Amino acid sequence: MRSRVVEARSFEGRIAIGGGLEHFSTWGMSKRKRPVSTGPSQDLSEHEKTVYDLIRSKRDMGIRSVDLRRDTKLFPNPNVVDKALKALLAKNLIKQVKTVQYRGSKHYMATEFEPSAEVTGGAWYNEGVLDTAFIDLLKERCLIHISSLKVATVDMISDAIKRSKIFHAECSSQQIGEILRTLVLDNEILEVKSTGLGEFTCIPIGRVCFKLARKPGSAKEPKAYAMASIPCGVCPRIEYCSPDGIIKPSTCEYYNKFLDF
Amino acid sequence: MATQWGIKYAVHIVSSHFGDLAAKICECLLRRGPLSQQNIARFLETPPSQVKTCLLLLIQQNLVQAFTAKDPGGHGDAVKQTTEYIALFDNIIHRTRFPKFIIVVSQELEKGCVELFEGLLQHGRLTLEKLIDRAKSGKHIQENSNIENAVRENLSKLVHAHFVERCPAIEPVLAPPSEDELAAKKRASRSLKIAAGPDIVQRVLEAAAPMESKRFLFMSDENCIDSEKAEASFVDVGEKRKHSLLASDSDLGIKEEVLWRANYEEFLRRFRHKACVENVRERLDDGAAIALSSMLEAGRRLESKLKTETSVSVSINAIYEEAMKAEVGRSMTLDDLRDYLTLLECQKGADESYSIDLKSILELAQNEEVESIVLKKYGKDSYRIFRLLSKEGHLVETDKISDTAFVDKKEAPKILYKLWKDEYVYMQKVTVMGNRQSQFVLWKVNKATLWKNVENDMYHAALNLSLRVAHEMEQGKELLSLPVEKRVGTLGEKVNRLRRIRLVLEESLSKLDDAIMLFHVF
Numbered sequence: 001m002r003s004r005v006v007e008a009r010s011f012e013g014r015i016a017i018g019g020g021l022e023h024f025s026t027w028g029m030s031k032r033k034r035p036v037s038t039g040p041s042q043d044l045s046e047h048e049k050t051v052y053d054l055i056r057s058k059r060d061m062g063i064r065s066v067d068l069r070r071d072t073k074l075f076p077n078p079n080v081v082d083k084a085l086k087a088l089l090a091k092n093l094i095k096q097v098k099t100v101q102y103r104g105s106k107h108y109m110a111t112e113f114e115p116s117a118e119v120t121g122g123a124w125y126n127e128g129v130l131d132t133a134f135i136d137l138l139k140e141r142c143l144i145h146i147s148s149l150k151v152a153t154v155d156m157i158s159d160a161i162k163r164s165k166i167f168h169a170e171c172s173s174q175q176i177g178e179i180l181r182t183l184v185l186d187n188e189i190l191e192v193k194s195t196g197l198g199e200f201t202c203i204p205i206g207r208v209c210f211k212l213a214r215k216p217g218s219a220k221e222p223k224a225y226a227m228a229s230i231p232c233g234v235c236p237r238i239e240y241c242s243p244d245g246i247i248k249p250s251t252c253e254y255y256n257k258f259l260d261f
Numbered sequence: 262m263a264t265q266w267g268i269k270y271a272v273h274i275v276s277s278h279f280g281d282l283a284a285k286i287c288e289c290l291l292r293r294g295p296l297s298q299q300n301i302a303r304f305l306e307t308p309p310s311q312v313k314t315c316l317l318l319l320i321q322q323n324l325v326q327a328f329t330a331k332d333p334g335g336h337g338d339a340v341k342q343t344t345e346y347i348a349l350f351d352n353i354i355h356r357t358r359f360p361k362f363i364i365v366v367s368q369e370l371e372k373g374c375v376e377l378f379e380g381l382l383q384h385g386r387l388t389l390e391k392l393i394d395r396a397k398s399g400k401h402i403q404e405n406s407n408i409e410n411a412v413r414e415n416l417s418k419l420v421h422a423h424f425v426e427r428c429p430a431i432e433p434v435l436a437p438p439s440e441d442e443l444a445a446k447k448r449a450s451r452s453l454k455i456a457a458g459p460d461i462v463q464r465v466l467e468a469a470a471p472m473e474s475k476r477f478l479f480m481s482d483e484n485c486i487d488s489e490k491a492e493a494s495f496v497d498v499g500e501k502r503k504h505s506l507l508a509s510d511s512d513l514g515i516k517e518e519v520l521w522r523a524n525y526e527e528f529l530r531r532f533r534h535k536a537c538v539e540n541v542r543e544r545l546d547d548g549a550a551i552a553l554s555s556m557l558e559a560g561r562r563l564e565s566k567l568k569t570e571t572s573v574s575v576s577i578n579a580i581y582e583e584a585m586k587a588e589v590g591r592s593m594t595l596d597d598l599r600d601y602l603t604l605l606e607c608q609k610g611a612d613e614s615y616s617i618d619l620k621s622i623l624e625l626a627q628n629e630e631v632e633s634i635v636l637k638k639y640g641k642d643s644y645r646i647f648r649l650l651s652k653e654g655h656l657v658e659t660d661k662i663s664d665t666a667f668v669d670k671k672e673a674p675k676i677l678y679k680l681w682k683d684e685y686v687y688m689q690k691v692t693v694m695g696n697r698q699s700q701f702v703l704w705k706v707n708k709a710t711l712w713k714n715v716e717n718d719m720y721h722a723a724l725n726l727s728l729r730v731a732h733e734m735e736q737g738k739e740l741l742s743l744p745v746e747k748r749v750g751t752l753g754e755k756v757n758r759l760r761r762i763r764l765v766l767e768e769s770l771s772k773l774d775d776a777i778m779l780f781h782v783f
Contacts, residue, residue, distance in 0.1 A: 100669075101670065186641070225633040227718070233634055233638075233722055236638075
């Protein structure tokens with residue numbers, strides 16, 4: 001999945017043709033739910049039925065294998081549970097899902113359910129992991145459009161992204177809004193209110209809009225202020241430092257590097 | 262109240278400038294509060310005569326203030342009066358800002374004023390007579406009358422610009438707080454849940470301060486004044502009469518004359534304005550910075566205290582007039598100015614006068630300083646989380662933080678715990694009883710506590726920078742003592758490197774001092 005997103009970023013003209021289709025076509029759209037079945041059509045052994053009923057009762061939350069063994073009281077014979085799980089998987093009555101909370105452990109769910117946001121982490125997660133590559137791509141597009149528009153509302157940026165047809169799936173204004181909020185937290189953009197004057201002429205007075213935080217052409221990294229510019233300001237050992245201590249300014253290694261011209 | 266590292270930095274400054282005993286006295290007073298001369302001598306195990314000499318020096322340099330403490334005593338006992346001393350932490354730190362003060366004076370007044378001002382900084386406080394003597398020394402006797410007139414004129418200019426002020430009373434009497442005042446203070450500290458910190462320094466300074474009408478009053482033919490006559494001519498009805506001790510009554514034997522000293526408040530006011538203007542320039546643009554600078558300049562004389570939350574309300578015409586004085590502002594039209602003032606979100610009065618919320622601008626500057634530390638120390642994800650909590654201003658749950666800041670749900674708690682361990686964020690655990698017990702962890706940025714910690718760290722860093730400069734200069738002593746003609750080749754490179762090191766460290770210290778003012782003074 002992630003490699004497809006990387007492809008998408010470097011070969012934007014080919015996104016619609018080549019990679020990333022599967023990923024982008026499902027993202028942002030409500031996931032197709034399969035009809036809820038009333039019960040397994042195949043015959044199940046007693047153990048398989050116990051395990052299946054428990055898994056099904058957890059609906060879209062699913063259950064970890066550890067919790068499953070505890071709840072079905074089939075412990076101290078874990079092999080029985082494992083055998084039942086294997087059979088149910090083979091019969092396609094249950095599926096294994098990746099969760100954001102318990103990435104190391106196996107998590108099972110009845111096949112008719114789609115995992116909830118609490119399990120998957122939400123729309124921005126892909127197989128239990130935050131899809132940072134896709135998020136970075138969206139952030140980049142937002143910055144490009146804000147840079148070109150100078151000042152823009154969420155809707156203006158959302159429309160610009162839709163028109164660019166970079167992505168197959170539509171990102172809702174709400175989702176673009178979430179991306180913009182994180183760009184504000186990154187201090188890449190500022191959230192301001194339109195005054196209706198100057199650069200805000202096209203935007204109604206009072207509407208929330210966004211503009212670049214730094215002037216075009218200025219350094220990409222945020223400015224380092226006084227404390228962040230000196231070794232002591234960001235020193236991990238500052239609490240152990242004293243004029244006559246083992247860690248002291250006259251022999252400090254960080255200072256030696258700082259003054260190594 | 263001075264922080265731990267603030268005290269250490271102050272002690273280092275006094276030690277560098279006046280020696281160990283002076284430093285120990287200051288440290289004793291800063292840590293223990295007001296003390297009499299006898300108690301200082303007892304704590305330091307030093308002869309009282311040495312303590313007295315040092316105290317005189319420190320008072321001369323405006324680092325210590327004496328006052329008479331009145332002890333009402335028990336039933337039937339006479340009122341007891343003792344002379345006690347307090348160390349002036351802020352004035353000690355201001356000593357590192359003298360070069361900045363001199364730059365301000367040199368930008369506005371001519372060389373003669375700068376020299377006079379440097380003399381006042383060097384000697385702490387001087388009478389007009391002493392200033393004249395100082396100017397005359399080393400000059401021909403025929404020039405004396407010219408020098409005298411020049412000194413009077415220059416002093417007058419310095420006083421008029423508020424760069425120099427009359428010294429406070431040498432030993433004001435401090436009455437104990439009344440029962441009403443004590444009760445009010447207790448109620449305030451209970452409701453605000455703050456410890457009733459030492460306000461004794463503030464009370465002493467207020468008691469010692471000259472009346473505002475006298476503070477910048479310079480009479481060209483005065484040398485010393487009859488204190489009782491001067492008090493009588495300036496006392497207003499209902500205003501508390503400030504009682505100065507005469508020579509024979511003074512514990513220190515100082516004769517009262519008109520003493521002049523640098524007025525730190527004026528310089529701090531200008532630095533405060535400059536900090537606001539630079540912040541606006543960084544966030545908005547040069548035009549907005551010019552508009553703000555002009556507004557603050559137009560209203561500067563009318564500010565009654567340093568830490569005003571809102572600037573003085575000034576008319577659009579006065580702002581425009583000020584903007585026209587600077588070359589960069591001359592291309593601005595009145596409408597441009599109005600647009601900039603709107604962009605700055607100034608409050609507009611009925612008669613088209615404007616004022617601005619300075620407190621908000623300074624808070625933004627403080628936020629930027631701390632966020633910059635978090636970014637450099639902990640990385641981008643931590644930076645986003647910190648900014649989120651800082652903006653929210655209330656407790657936020659871990660998952661909500663992770664969702665809003667786009668930090669992986671597994672990583673967010675690790676980052677938050679790290680920030681919590683270093684006291685950048687506050688944590689609270691909440692247990693919700695329902696079908697099953699759930700525990701939530703909530704986080705917030707507690708600015709009051711964090712800002713104090715940052716200020717403390719700044720003093721620590723300032724002390725470290727000072728010590729490192731001293732160490733480098735000590736190490737390079739021999740190199741620096743080489744004659745110029747020998748500073749060639751490798752030796753020349755080493756000398757240049759040493760110069761560069763000193764420049765970098767001193768510039769860093771100057772920049773850090775601006776940040777210290779942002780957190781402590783402004």
